[in-house]
Amino acid sequence: MPTVTLTIDGQQVTVPKGTTVLEAAWKAGSFVPTFCHDPELTKPGACRICVVEIKGARNLPASCVTAAAEGMIVETASPAVIDARKTILELMLDNHPEDCLTCHQAGDCKLQDYAYFYNVKPGAFGGECKNYEIEDDNLFIVRNMNKCILCGKCLRACEEKQGRAVIDFAYRGFRTKVATALDKPLADSVCVSCGTCVSVCPTGALTEKAMLGSARKWEVQKVRTTCPFCGVGCNFDLNVKGGKVIGVTSNAAAPANGRDLCVKGRFGTDYVHSPKRLTKPLIKKNGEFVESTWDEALDLVASKFGEIKTKFGSDSIAALSSARCTNEDNYVMQKFMRAVIGTNNVDHCART
Amino acid sequence: MTNSFEDYLNTDLFFVIGSNPTEAHPMAGAKIMSSVMSGKSKLIVADPRRIELAEKADIWLQLRPGTDIPLLNGLMHIIIKEGLHDQKFIEERTEGFEALKATVEKYTPARVSEMTGVPENLLYDAARLYATTAKAMLCYTLGITEHICGVDNVMSTANIAMLTGHLGKEGCGVNPQRGQNNVQGACDMGALPNVYSGYQAVVNPDIQAKFEKAWGVKLDNKLGLTIPDMMDAAVEGKLKAMFVLGEDPVLTDPDANHIKKALTKMDFVVAQEIFMSETAKYADVILPGASFAEKDGTFSSSERRVQRVRKAIEPIGDSRPDWWIICELAKRMGYDKMNYESPRQIWDEMASLSPIFAGINYDRIEHTGLQWPCPTVEHPGTPVLHTQSFSRGKGLFKAIEHTPPAEMPDEEYPYLLSTGRILYHYNITTRYSSALDAHRPEEAAMIHPADAATLGVCTGEKVRVTSRRGSVVTKVNVTDKVMSGMIWMSFHYKETPTNELTVNAFDPVSKTGEYKVAAVQLEKVV
Ligand code: SF4
Ligand code: SF4
Ligand code: SF4
Ligand code: FES
Numbered sequence: 116m117p118t119v120t121l122t123i124d125g126q127q128v129t130v131p132k133g134t135t136v137l138e139a140a141w142k143a144g145s146f147v148p149t150f151c152h153d154p155e156l157t158k159p160g161a162c163r164i165c166v167v168e169i170k171g172a173r174n175l176p177a178s179c180v181t182a183a184a185e186g187m188i189v190e191t192a193s194p195a196v197i198d199a200r201k202t203i204l205e206l207m208l209d210n211h212p213e214d215c216l217t218c219h220q221a222g223d224c225k226l227q228d229y230a231y232f233y234n235v236k237p238g239a240f241g242g243e244c245k246n247y248e249i250e251d252d253n254l255f256i257v258r259n260m261n262k263c264i265l266c267g268k269c270l271r272a273c274e275e276k277q278g279r280a281v282i283d284f285a286y287r288g289f290r291t292k293v294a295t296a297l298d299k300p301l302a303d304s305v306c307v308s309c310g311t312c313v314s315v316c317p318t319g320a321l322t323e324k325a326m327l328g329s330a331r332k333w334e335v336q337k338v339r340t341t342c343p344f345c346g347v348g349c350n351f352d353l354n355v356k357g358g359k360v361i362g363v364t365s366n367a368a369a370p371a372n373g374r375d376l377c378v379k380g381r382f383g384t385d386y387v388h389s390p391k392r393l394t395k396p397l398i399k400k401n402g403e404f405v406e407s408t409w410d411e412a413l414d415l416v417a418s419k420f421g422e423i424k425t426k427f428g429s430d431s432i433a434a435l436s437s438a439r440c441t442n443e444d445n446y447v448m449q450k451f452m453r454a455v456i457g458t459n460n461v462d463h464c465a466r467t
Numbered sequence: 468m469t470n471s472f473e474d475y476l477n478t479d480l481f482f483v484i485g486s487n488p489t490e491a492h493p494m495a496g497a498k499i500m501s502s503v504m505s506g507k508s509k510l511i512v513a514d515p516r517r518i519e520l521a522e523k524a525d526i527w528l529q530l531r532p533g534t535d536i537p538l539l540n541g542l543m544h545i546i547i548k549e550g551l552h553d554q555k556f557i558e559e560r561t562e563g564f565e566a567l568k569a570t571v572e573k574y575t576p577a578r579v580s581e582m583t584g585v586p587e588n589l590l591y592d593a594a595r596l597y598a599t600t601a602k603a604m605l606c607y608t609l610g611i612t613e614h615i616c617g618v619d620n621v622m623s624t625a626n627i628a629m630l631t632g633h634l635g636k637e638g639c640g641v642n643p644q645r646g647q648n649n650v651q652g653a654c655d656m657g658a659l660p661n662v663y664s665g666y667q668a669v670v671n672p673d674i675q676a677k678f679e680k681a682w683g684v685k686l687d688n689k690l691g692l693t694i695p696d697m698m699d700a701a702v703e704g705k706l707k708a709m710f711v712l713g714e715d716p717v718l719t720d721p722d723a724n725h726i727k728k729a730l731t732k733m734d735f736v737v738a739q740e741i742f743m744s745e746t747a748k749y750a751d752v753i754l755p756g757a758s759f760a761e762k763d764g765t766f767s768s769s770e771r772r773v774q775r776v777r778k779a780i781e782p783i784g785d786s787r788p789d790w791w792i793i794c795e796l797a798k799r800m801g802y803d804k805m806n807y808e809s810p811r812q813i814w815d816e817m818a819s820l821s822p823i824f825a826g827i828n829y830d831r832i833e834h835t836g837l838q839w840p841c842p843t844v845e846h847p848g849t850p851v852l853h854t855q856s857f858s859r860g861k862g863l864f865k866a867i868e869h870t871p872p873a874e875m876p877d878e879e880y881p882y883l884l885s886t887g888r889i890l891y892h893y894n895i896t897t898r899y900s901s902a903l904d905a906h907r908p909e910e911a912a913m914i915h916p917a918d919a920a921t922l923g924v925c926t927g928e929k930v931r932v933t934s935r936r937g938s939v940v941t942k943v944n945v946t947d948k949v950m951s952g953m954i955w956m957s958f959h960y961k962e963t964p965t966n967e968l969t970v971n972a973f974d975p976v977s978k979t980g981e982y983k984v985a986a987v988q989l990e991k992v993v
Contacts, residue, residue: 348768394784
């Protein structure tokens with residue numbers, strides 16, 4: 116593979132031809148912030164937070180859309196660069212609600228992180244601030260367009276990852292906004308509530324409704340697991356706080372799906388805490404289910420199976436194993452039927 | 468699946484038949500949608516309903532339900548007639564071509580158009596596009612398998628893929644997306660009446676000896692009963708007891724009333740469940756299992772990828788992991804070789820006895836899982852099957868004739884009922900998700916505007932749907948996405964138990980129920 120060698124912050128780095136300056140800088144260990152860039156999406160080079168100084172270039176190019184070239188000399192944190200980034204952040208903050216204290220995204224928000232890092236405070240320019248109504252009339256996603264920084268990742272993800280293009284930029288200038296066709300609420304659009312837009316949003320503009328107010332980002336323990344709903348086998352992180360599953364966030368490392376999920380995987384796992392869960396063994400007595408201890412229930416089942424096996428033979432007992440349970444559950448089930456009951460009468464709904 | 472989901476990004480043409488992935492397998496659907504939208508790949512859809520993908524398709528073949536074989540035979544007829552088949556692949560990798568050729572010879576475009584309702588010109592377009600696109604991938608699901616001729620349907624998809632050399636390569640293949648999250652794994656683990664884990668036949672004496680030695684007991688070498696046979700045996704009084712783990716046959720199996728009769732007839736029924744399912748209500752004992760969030764283990768996805776399930780919280784209330792409950796029963800029945808401390812130990816035992824999984828262990832699947840076959844710990848797993856040869860050596864073409872559905876509409880039951888899944892629900896559990904259930908709380912059967920006019924119903928109004936087996940009431944959604952003469956329903960709602968209507972008819976080999984075609988009457992309910 117052809118390569119190029121360039122110097123970034125005084126350090127030489129060799130990268131494959133076609134690599135962007137941004138990727139090369141990251142490889143060299145330099146910090147470069149990004150908003151609109153996403154490794155899995157097309158690159159509009161729109162937000163310009165990733166600007167760097169390249170020797171010989173007339174202005175500060177956006178590193179995410181500039182190809183690394185042989186012999187380039189790049190500064191990622193020169194005074195001019197820092198200045199430009201601060202100005203961008205100041206403009207954003209001036210048009211952003213000052214409610215980080217109660218924002219669900221706090222602790223996992225790029226705007227907050229960069230403002231902190233560059234010590235930028237709101238109020239530098241003053242002027243008009245967006246004032247949209249918060250859209251929370253669907254069951255899954257809350258949209259607060261006042262917090263939107265117009266990076267466009269949501270609409271690119273919707274189109275490029277989900278193949279849908281439900282949302283796009285609408286209006287112009289200061290009024291530019293991410294909206295559905297005719298600026299209707301998501302609930303009245305062709306949105307399928309997959310939440311892929313939520314997973315790429317760098318700010319608190321898009322959030323999972325069920326998780327709002329349930330935990331600060333830093334209190335959440337993430338447990339990577341596999342979706343219990345369909346055979347695609349998406350992976351995601353169960354978000355846990357205080358021994359309770361509070362929701363799901365996606366995990367870019369998931370092999371079949373990356374950060375993309377469907378409405379079931381992203382928003383459906385709350386069934387785990389349904390009040391209708393069975394929590395005690397139940398034994399039917401005179402037609403009614405009565406709670407029992409594990410010992411009582413297990414002994415009853417063991418003795419009943421034993422009795423029937425002795426009286427009618429092993430083949431008078433059968434099991435339906437489960438396409439919803441784990442491999443290990445299924446293995447022990449078929450072993451139980453074959454080795455303990457003594458029959459091959461074991462099957463499952465392989466066919467639905 | 469012969470190929471992987473990642474491979475969806477490599478294909479230039481999707482041929483989707485009997486599958487509605489944007490609802491039933493949404494992330495597979497999303498990959499198809501985005502690839503088609505970006506102009507990367509083309510799309511042929513064969514489906515009686517104007518499903519979402521049909522609207523995006525280059526070619527939509529709106530075939531009548533139950534005519535998949537004539538359609539595929541018809542396409543193969545054109546491909547062979549026009550010399551578009553892959554002669555080299557056929558010679559090197561397959562056998563039985565002449566027999567196939569003789570059979571599809573009879574499926575002329577005119578006759579196929581007559582049988583399927585698909586215009587002749589679309590048959591030509593689809594056949595040419597599929598045969599001449601080098602990287603063409605066929606995807607199917609239950610619209611192919613849930614027929615009395617399900618196995619023949621599956622063979623037909625294999626026939627057309629082999630005929631055009633679209634197998635064993637990147638961006639190609641025959642890819643059934645499996646319905647439930649671990650239906651692949653349940654098969655892999657030997658929860659089937661004919662095989663142990665890793666598809667090792669119970670009738671093979673060497674295999675039997677291997678498991679007898681490992682498990683320290685004498686094992687039975689005769690085939691067990693499949694679910695439909697179990698239900699019949701129970702009704703006949705031959706089957707006395709049943710242990711039902713995490714399934715709800717009363718709601719999801721065809722002909723629910725027959726299932727209920729079977730459950731009532733038996734002496735002793737145990738249900739191990741997380742919710743009071745319709746089936747659990749028939750149990751003598753209910754053992755509360757733990758959900759996927761409360762236990763460790765693995766699932767195997769449609770792409771044969773074994774992935775970790777991790778315990779995130781303690782079991783709710785006094786529920787217990789399913790494996791623990793079953794092992795505890797074994798212990799209490801005097802068997803001492805199921806004393807596992809963890810699912811990892813169970814996996815290791817299984818892998819040690821099953822060559823296709825021998826190279827997979829929890830350490831290796833920590834991050835991205837592994838796709839079986841994976842015979843050794845050095846083996847990288849198998850993203851694409853059959854690259855060099857098929858399991859039996861050469862791929863065998865099977866000449867297949869049309870089998871009409873077991874029950875077709877007639878004067879008494881004039882409408883055709885077809886069933887499936889919707890996006891917002893997955894079998895049963897999603898009904899317990901407050902958001903999902905609030906979003907789609909009830910059945911909305913799809914009927915065509917012409918039929919709605921005849922019946923005098925509008926969207927949101929109710930009809931009674933009656934078949935020879937049962938009768939249910941449902942709200943309707945009037946839409947031209949279904950053809951006239953057809954009603955389409957899901958099976959997620961216990962308030963509208965669609966499977967009281969479906970046919971008690973099964974594929975003779977796979978024992979899959981014919982969920983996709985039944986004859987019904989409709990009448991307005993006021
Ligand atoms: S939820 Fe999914 S479909 Fe809806 S706007 Fe977001 S990405 Fe698009
Ligand atoms: S909603 Fe989020 S992802 Fe979309 S443009 Fe605004 S900030 Fe970016
Ligand atoms: S998130 Fe959706 S597409 Fe992915 S496995 Fe779960 S149900 Fe299937
Ligand atoms: S991140 Fe480079 S322009 Fe936005």
